[in-house]
Amino acid sequence: xxxxxxxxxxxxxxxxxxKYFPGTPKDSYITPxxxxxxxxxxxxxxxxxxxxxxxxxxxxTAKLTRVQKGQFVAVCWREQIRAHVAEPKPSHVPAWxxxxxxxxxxxxxxxERIEQSMxxxx
Numbered sequence: 412x413x414x415x416x417x418x419x420x421x422x423x424x425x426x427x428x429x430k431y432f433p434g435t436p437k438d439s440y441i442t443p444x445x446x447x448x449x450x451x452x453x454x455x456x457x458x459x460x461x462x463x464x465x466x467x468x469x470x471x472t473a474k475l476t477r478v479q480k481g482q483f484v485a486v487c488w489r490e491q492i493r494a495h496v497a498e499p500k501p502s503h504v505p506a507w508x509x510x511x512x513x514x515x516x517x518x519x520x521x522x523e524r525i526e527q528s529m530x531x532x533x
Contacts, residue, residue, distance in 0.1 A: 416455075416456045416459040416460060416463075417444070417452050417453075417455035417456035417459060418444045418455075419459060419524060419525065419528050420455040420456070420458060420459045420521060420524075420525070421443075421444045421447060421452075421455050422444070422524075423517075423520055423521040423524035423525070424440075424455075424517060424521060425440075425441050425443075426520065426524075427513075427516060427517025427518075427520045427521065428440045428441055428513070428517060429441070430516075430517075430520075431512070431513035431516045431517055432513045433513060450495045450496070451495075453491075453495060454488065454491035454492060454494075454495055457487070457491050458484060458487040458488050458491055458521075459525055461487045462483065462484065462487065462521075462522055462525045463525060463529060465483060466525070466526060466529060467529075472526065477519045477523075478515070478519065480518075480519050480522035480523060481507075481515050481516070481518035481519030481521075481522060482507050482518075483522060484518040484519070484521050484522050485507050485510065485514075485515070485518050486507075488518070489504045489505075492504050
C-alpha cells in the first residue's frame with residue numbers, strides 16, 4: 412500500500428513548505444495526505460520507493476551532499492509528474508537550477524526524511 416510510504420513523502424513536503432516557503436503557500440502545497448489527489452499520492456509513493464531503492468543500492472548515501480540528495484528527489488518527482496500528467500506546466504517540472512530555493516531545500520529534506528524512515532525500520 413502507498414499509505415505510509417507516500418504519506419512520509421507528503422508530510423516531509425509539507426514540513427519543508429512550512430519551514431522554507433516565503434509568505435503564504437498555495438493550499439495545494441499543504442493539502443493533507445487524506446485530501447491529496449490519487450495521482451499525486453501515486454507520485455509521492457513512487458518517489459519514496461525510488462529513493463529507498465537508490466539508498467539500498469548505494470555504498471553510502473551519507474557521503475552525498477545535501478544538494479545531491481535534493482537533486483535526486485527532484486529528478487524522480489519530475490519524471491513521475493511527466494508519467495502521470497499528460498502536459499504538465501513547465502513550472503511543475505523545472506530543472507534543479509530553475510527551482511526556487513524553498514523547493515530545493517524541501518526536496519533535500521525529503522531525501523533525508525526517507526533516510527530516517529529507513530533507519531527507523533532497521
